[in-house]
Every structure is written in C-alpha cells, then in structure tokens.
Amino acid sequence: MSQLAAKPYILAVDIGTTSAKTLVIRGTDGHVMAGHSVEYPMFTPRADVAEQDPDEICEAVTGAVAAVMTKADIPADKLLCISFSSAMHGLIAVDEQGKPLTNLITWADNRAVQTADIIKKEHKGRSIYMRTGTPIHPMSPFVKLVWMKDSMPDIHRNAYKFIGIKEYVMHRWFGQYVVDYSIASATGLFNLNHLEWDKEALVLAGITPDRLSTPVSTVHVMEGIEAGIARRMGINPSTPGVVGASDGVLANLGSGAFEHGVWAVSIGTSGAVRAVTRKPLTDPEGRLFCYALKEDFWVVGGAINNGGIMFRWVRDTLATLEAEEGRRRGMDPYDYLTQLAASVPAGSGGLIFLPLLAGERAPYWNANARGVYFGLSLAHTKSHMIRAVLEGVMYRIHSVAEALTGLVGEPEEIRASGGFARSEFWRQMLADVMGTTLSVPDAIEASGLGAAQLGLFAMGEVKDFSGIHNWVKAGTRHVKHQENHDVYKRLTPLYQKVYHQLSREFDEIAAFQKEQL
Template sequence: MQAVEKKYVVAVDIGTTSTKTLLVERSGSIRAEHSIGYGIISELPGRAEQNPAEIYEAVIAGIREVIASSRVQANEILCVSFSSAMHSLIAIDAQFNPLTQSIIWADSRAVLQADRLKKSTEGHEVYLRTGTPLHPMSPLTKLMWLKENEFVIFAKTAWFVGIKDYILAKLFGRVVMDYSIASGTGLFNLAALAWDAEAMRIAGVSADRLPEPVPTTYRLLGLDASEAKRMGIELDTPFVVGAADGVLANLGVGAYEPGIFSVSVGTSGAVRTVVSKPIADPKGRLFCYALTENAWVVGGAINNGGILFRWVRDVLATEEAAEARRQGLDPYDYLAALAEKVPAGSEGLLMLPMLTGERAPHWNANARGVFFGLSLTHGKAHMIRSVLEGVVYGLYSVAAALTEVVGPGKEIRASGGFARSIFWRQIMTDVWGMPLVVPDVIESSGLGAAYLGLIAMGEVSDFSGVQAWIQTGTAHTVDIGNNKVYGQLFPLYEQVYDRLKDSFDDIARFQNGE
C-alpha cells in the first residue's frame, strides 16, 4: 500500500483572549482556521486568571474543527505544533488536576514580592542569569506570592506549570516545558538551559516540582487515545511542544535577522529582535527568551496595546462608536478617521497609555494613564489621536532600550490587530523614523508554530524557508515632517513619566485602599 503524504501541520496558538488553530500546508498556505474565545476572571483587584479546563477544551475543539472543516484525512497530518502566551502559572496535583486557576501575565498580586526582589542584593543577579525582568507578571514572583499567601495550596502542589504544559500533561501524562516558555519564568538559567538554583531557592521550589525543560522542537508521542478520537487525529501523531507566542511571531513575520524589529500589538504589545546568543540588559529593562538553542529573542512587552483603543471605543468615545454602528461602519475605523483629522503630535497633547500598569521598559505595576497638556483647544479627536500616539511612544521607548543593547534597527515588521489600521501603522513609522512592512499574514504566531513544526519533523533545516511563506503587504515610508514633530515630543513623554513615577505609587496605594 502506498504511503499517504503528510501534507499539513496543525498549529495551535493559545492566546490571552482566544485559542486560534490553523491547518497549514507545507507551502505556508492556511487551509483552515478556527478561533475560540474565553474571558479573564478578575473578581478582586489585581487578579487576572483564566479557567484551565476551558482553555483545554478550546484546544481540543480547535484541532477537531480545522480538520473536520477542511475535510483533510487524519493520516495527512504531519504533526501538531504549539504557540502559547507566556508567564501563566497553574498549581497542579499528581493527577494533573488544577489546584488554582491559570494566573496570567496581567495578574499584579505579586507587586510587593517583585519590589522586594528588586531591592534585594540577589534580584539583579537572578535577572542577569534568567533574562526575565523582575515584575509581578513573572512566575518567579507569582510563586513567592503563592508561598506567602496560599501556603496550603503551595504545599499540596505536585508541579507548577504554565497553560501549555498543563494541556500537554493532560494529553500525554508528561510534565514538560519548552526552553522558550521556561525562559520567561524568571527561574531558568539561560546559559545552562536548566532551572536556576538561586531562583528556585527564592521561589521555595525544587526542580522536581517544575516541568522538565525541553527544546522547542521536542516531540511528544503517546497521545491519550480518547482525546485523539475527540480531536479526530491519529494516535501516533507527534505533538511538537513549540514555543512562546512572541518569539514565534518573529519567525512568522520573517524577522529573524539582526536589525529587523518585530512589533506586534494585540491586547498588549511587544518589540523584539533576534540575536545568536543570550543577552541580558545591564539596566534590567528587556527580556531574553529562547527560540532555539542558536536563536534568542530580545525585547520588551508593554501592557497597554489594543486594549487602549478598546477603552477609547467603550469609555472615551461611546457616542462616536454608536454613530459608527448606526452607519454600518467599524467603530475603530470611524474613530481612527476622526483622529486622522488632527495634526501629528495632537497639537501638544500627550498621553501616557499606562491604564493597566506597565512592563517594559519601566516595569512599574503602579504606573497609571495620564493626559498631559490638555487645554480648551483640544477636542475628543485630539484625545483619540493622543492615545494611539501614546501606545506607539510606549513601544518606541522599548525600541530605544533595545537599540542601546543590541544595536539599531533598519526595518519594522508589524503584526497583530493594530496592523489592520493603516493610520496607526503610519504613526508608528513616523514616530520611529523607520520603514514599516506588513506581512500579508496577521496570525504570525500560528504560522511561526507551523514552521517550527516542520523544523522539528526534519522537513526543513533552518529558518530561511519561512520567507517563501510571507507575502509582503503594505509598506510605509517615513513622513519627515511628522517625524520631526514626534522627535520633539517623545523626550517630553519620557520626562512626564519620570516626574510622575513617585506619584504613581501614591495614587496606586489610594486606589487599592491602602
């Protein structure tokens, strides 16, 4: 009997707001896609959690749906490969049952533990070895919080895992974590590719309570038979453990060469570039995460990306958003058109877009949003534009730190929800003073996972072939006049933050009822 050609990779991207599943052909064409959304549980101040079982079911359903809807045969699937959001933490028992919800990156309960670690003698040394900035998002500080506040659960826990590790443990009965996700925990020694002894001591855990670290190309076999049947795949289908969504987004947009900055903006945002060996920022502003043993992604993530535009739609400009809907228009397009009528720089109105605290480059969970320079000459359109500019300023502050550490960039590759907005992309081009290219694929993390699956299966040997997958869409060039305006305003943006830094701590204490 002639062997059936295995033509497809199933790529599963476990994100903060949804799990997106792609069925990708070897050529890079997406044959089918499916998305399942879920919410964030934030019943108390500082909490941001998700239900692990709900996300597990989204993974099962997503795989089943892309195979069924495409009418592809199960024996044509080469492998299933994963992308996942970083920094989640779940306590599980010996039977892989969750003892906590999935505590996600946006959870800020560990702010005191992060501050304490920052002020300690060992904190900066731990950062230099692990590449994860000291912040409440980090599983290291989350573990410190759990140990001090949920000690009964902490003592009962068999393993502390991330969301992808939990799903794979349920499917294969093994607790593993890829180097990429591990390098975002604050517990992983980048040079040794092993758990860091001092970080574990600070967290109060031993290596046997953490997953086994494995390469991003590691393949799992021995799928649970009942779950294979539910997904509609063959029992011997390899599952590639994959990597973090951020580093895979770089691969998915072809930004794996020095000087190309990948910028993705979804709910949050990030700036990243690829280097050949681990690099830590002496000032502690940037992360360093593994893609493979020879490719490391350096950059920084901001908390406040597309979530700010949603805030504009739902709070600041509700009447305008309602008018857009009455006209059958997309509210975001309508609001962007209003903002576009305002000159670059919003006629001197600056916005610090830190409504949910901030990660890179300041790593300040107490930071808050600010409109600065507001006068009677400013209207709502000015405020809308200043919000969009503020998000770009926040990203540019990360890029400035990145340039200082690894050298200047020559091109921006943009992806994520904001890449759909021509206006917002042009603002970025003008603020950064750098040409911007939009690959013709929005789901960059999923495509990156698919290509990593081909590498894991020995179908391709390096990253170069991913360029054939990427068709360049719109390219933006710098408006020199606008760039000059932004060059005057950006230093003022940073100055406003610096002068308000101590006041942010005071207002955060008031808001938290302290």
C-alpha cells in the first residue's frame, strides 16, 4: 500500500566535490519544494595534492539538510525517506572508532600517478580494469591504496577501514559501514559481474575484504539515524535512509537519459559523458568507465577533470580585471566573461586551448597532462583566450564521446545537466561541437532528482523508473549551427594532434613542476 499520501516528500542529499546540495522533492510529481547548498574547500598545497576535511563535509551535509527542511517548511513526519547521491573515488582511512586517520583523498589527487604507471606496466592492469570497470588512474581508490602501502605504510597497516565520503556520513548517521554497488564499482576494487570485492585487486592493494565496507544494492534501506544528528537536522530519527548511488549515474536517471540512444552530459566542477546499458560493458582500450546504477542498469562513459573549474580559473586568474568589470556593471562575472567570449567567432580565430590544468581522465587517463594555448598570435585578444578555454572543455567532451560512440553507437539526443547547463552560450557551443541535438531538462540538479526517483523505487512506491519522464519536463532544445559545426569539425582533429604530439613533454614538465611546487 502506498505511503505517499501520508508521507509525500523525499529528501535528496548530494555530497558533491565542492558542496553538499539538498533538495526536498514531492514524490507524486517531482516538484522541488526547496533546495540548499553548503560549500567546502579543497586543500591543494601542491599541484598533485587534492584533499578535503571529512568532518567539515559532514557538517556541511548536516547544515544543508537543516536549512532545506526550514526552507521547505514541511513537518518532519511527512518525509518518506532520505536518498543519497555522492561524488566518487574518494578515500579515507579510519580507525576502529570511525575517526579519520587521513583527510578525504579526492578524485583530483594525483600523488599515485607513478603507481598507476607501474600497475599498467608490471601488473595485470588491463585484466583488473576489464573486471572492475575503473580505468587504472591515480583517481582510483585501488591505485591510491597501492600507493599508500609505500607512501603511508603505518596508516595502511593500522587503519581499521578504507571508505569513501558517503560511507563516512552513513556511519556517522546510521552506525553502519555499507557501500552501494554504484560507489563500489568506481573504486577499481569491485568485480562487476560477481558484485563483490575483486580478489586480485585486493591482493595488490594489500587489504582484505573486512577492511572495506559491505557492498549493498543502491536501493538498500537503513533505519535509525543517531538521535542528536536527526534533531539538529530537523528530521525524525526513524526516517529511512536509502543508500543511493554515485552522482554520475544518478544524473543519467534524473535527466531521463537511461534509454538507448539518449546520453547525458554533465559539466560541473569536472564533467562527464554517459550512456546506459543493461549489463556491464568495458572498453577493450581501457578508455571508459562502467559503473552500476542497479543490477540491470549500468552506466558507461568517461569523466574529465577540467570542466566548470576551467571557467573559475578564467575568472580568478586569466581575466580578473574583466570579472571585476562585470561586477562593476552589476553583472555576474561569468555572464560578463561569456559576453566577451561570444564577441569572437567560433574557433577563436584559430586559437586552441588544451584545458588540462588538473591532469586528465578519459579518454587519455594522463595525470601529467597540462594546459596549453596553441596558435596564439598578436591578433588574438583576451576575448579569444576566454572563448578558447570554453571551447577546449567542449573538445574534451567530444573526445570522450568519440570513444563512447565506438562502444555503444551514435547518440540520438544528449541531455545536459550540471552548472554549465545554465548557460545558453555553453549549451549551444556543445551542440555545435558535437553536431547532435542537445536538450536541457528543466531540472538542472539531475543527481538529486535521480536520487529521489531511486528512493521511490527502494520504498516500493514505483515499479520502474518510467515515472521520471513525468518529472523531467523538456526544456530548451539546441540544434547545431552548421557554420559553427563546420569550424569545429576542422579544429577537433587538430586539438587531438596537439595533445598526442605533447604526450612525452607533459611527463617532463610535470616532473619539473613536482620539484618546484
């Protein structure tokens, strides 16, 4: 019997890379009653370090829940459940009391780059990838653990468990160490076909299964939130918690991109291109990931490190004076910088930018990659340089899409989500680069919406995900501008050539930077 009449609301909690986002969603029609976000910093004292404070993130999540419950102004007993979304690839070592022995080592941390190279060359890296679906890269918790054996031997030896940020929050709230199949499948330690920890990967990582959380389905339900935490958040301790999935796969679900030929592209801090299949599917060339949504839903695709963070770099480093000018005019700095970019034609006058400032993931999986302006001349202005950065991010997305096409076929439609989807200029640029129709669902925070739909399924309120189509209203559609598309068709192969010509030099400059920074 349906509980929605008595408890019509779902609380979606999305623990992202830069902020915790919460939504209160009406389960009958997907209407967002309220939303809130709380940001937290990333510590980058060196070029290869990217860590966060897990306790600070816990506080941000708690505060974001409390704030959204106040905004939504609904009784606590009207919540059907809390459903979770989370960023992937993080690693925290904890002691027996659950206290962190390390910061959260995020996906952007590249200290394990040499370890990844060794695994690829000296061990069975390809076979491990084919079983686990996570490319061999320093982002992977598997590679981090192998690195930690040598770099942090005492912590590696003495840690009680190695967990991700969602597991850390779950343990605080529910007192359990569980990890959903989706997050587990992004660790490089999880066998996709058997849905259990991979024995060979564990041996190389130097750990046993008991030092990891217990894998559970993404629709696993927990009860018994710690009373003090529940009170602070304004919810009942008896409110069920649905473990949920990773933000990437939930973005596909929340944007309605879970059918053949419909892809999801999300660009937030980073970015990704994803398609859904009915069974695990790995790339013989090791370029793409394969992560679980449910036992019969798998998401194949590739992530890039340098998405919206590149626009932030433009604002804070390349175009600080222009950003300030935008503020003086009463505009959002990003809107003003976008106007400058739009003032020059597609192709930026032959200026190409490789936006690889944080190394890169798919399809190159090269942590040593670095940013490059190519073709810069005296004729180019700051506006050309800004536009070239934005185009460079789209070239990156195109590179991943090209690899994905070889595995699952051409897309018929692309659904856009994430912060970039708020910009009409960026959306149209992606349609022009890809040459594919782009649609923008009216719910931009697709991961939270996907978490809510998964919560309904877990609580037995729906039998499948078809109802998401009623939640996701079709928004703006972008069709390629043929003239711009023709320009980008000429420049994307050149972009690829520039990258490959510099692959060896990237290693040399990264080594130099490691010595200097």
